[in-house]
Amino acid sequence: MIKWLVSLLGLFVVLVGFLLTETIDLEYPNHFPEPVYDFSNNKLTEQKVKLGKALFYDPILSLDGSISCASCHSPYNAFAHTDHDLSHGIDDKIGIRNAPPLFNLAWQNLFMWDGAINHLDMQALAPITSPSEMGDSLLNVISKLESSNKYRTLFDEAFGDSTITGQRLLLSISQFQLTLVSGNSKYDKIREGLDTFSTQEKKGYDIFIASCSSCHSEPLFTNGDFASNGLEIDSTLMDYGRGSITKIKSDSLLFKIPSLRNLAYTKPYMHDGRFEKLREVLNHYTDDVVNYGRENSSSRLEKNLKLSNNDKSDILSFLKTLNDQDFVFNKKHRER
């Protein structure tokens, strides 16, 4: 009899444990495609997201304890960095690139402007570690976390025991970032049939579809590929983008096609943050497209786009419908 009770109790404990770490589904709008992130290897749970969020906001992750992920990816800027000067970054390379906003990462295959990183889980290694001592400093971060009661508890809640490994750390940071879904802009509401474009927005939308959507395709406003939009290479940076990663000539000067959601919060624009205003971006597309005559022309804008000043105003008015206030002001994504 007692044995039965004990096993019943055991079953109960297991069940409760199971319920406590119940997996949650990523919420996203109906008009989004299926995520590309493989959740079967990293099932979302409240506890892991909570741990990931704590880590994201904690300078304990940087070698000298001075900066956190949020120092460069601010929630108030759709997790981009509006301060152009990145010189206090950790790696030389970081100083030449603009910190991109972070949202809809579950739909992204390659990360960084040049796609150097092939999985969201592995991205956090780049900022956490200095390049030369990489493994050692990840171990160092782990040992800092191990000596913190707060983190031992958080890891315990998330994983069922308080062991801290590189994998657990990375999976949790991914989990928090995966929950950063931006899909509640006016555009999205229109897609769901809850709102309508103004006349000007509609005109802008039509021009956008004709001129821009081959690269910035709906509904994420990027097709996830790499392209050249004809930016002149900055001779002080000599950044060849994708080409320096694949070492393939025809990839030279290609950069990740960024989403155009939340542009109101994410200036400056382009991989090197060269433009402060969206008007400048549009002027680039009509006046300054450089054709370096390189291979792989299908990924390259080869000549200026023809857009009148009115067209530009219409596009700008459409782009505003992609700003997702609910996302930027969502308290759930903030530190507390």
Added chain:
Amino acid sequence: MKSSLVILFTAISLMLSAQSLRSISVSFIPVYKGELFELNDEVDNYDITISKLKFYLSNIGLSSSDKGDWIEKDSYHLLDFDEPKGMTIMLQIPENLAANSLNFNLGVDSLTNVSGAMSGDLDPMHGMYWAWQSGYINFKIEGKSDKCPGRKNKFQFHLGGFLAPFNAMQKVSLPIIIKDEIYVVFDIGELIESVDVSKVYEIMSPKAKAVSMAQEAASLFKIVE
């Protein structure tokens, strides 16, 4: 109740023993021009000190030309010369396996390279993963030599890369006779001489030189008869 448990237990253990297994060890012994050496001590008669030697072996298997292959499940091993037990791999093989070659990959396959954060030997905390450009370091050797013009006379070879044309992983196949303890030597001295540290002393990213050095490394494994 009790008796049914007993029956279940014996059934399971019978099933397990039917597939009876044999445990063998494969030990890797680095040498320098044929001589044993230690980390962080100058190698006798050579102006060279090795400070780090770590590499991945994966997909370890045994095969014979007429019978099929046996391949270890989830076969990823990080070997570290700095760890006392770090250079020996235990394999649980079928008792009656007849095989005449030992096969493994030097490095990590490309699928694993794109599959996110892994655990165990593949956990990036072991320092065998590049931060700024995703990918495992398949083979890492560091040290110093007066011949080396680099900073503090140091050389660092981090060989890796999983994308064509710079896929650095190498297949190795060695003729063996199965026994309880198998020993494999590989001559680090040959590897270092093949690159000439007075000219090449730093390989830190996927490139043609990394591939050719990985090929050289893979060719150095020899079974101790």
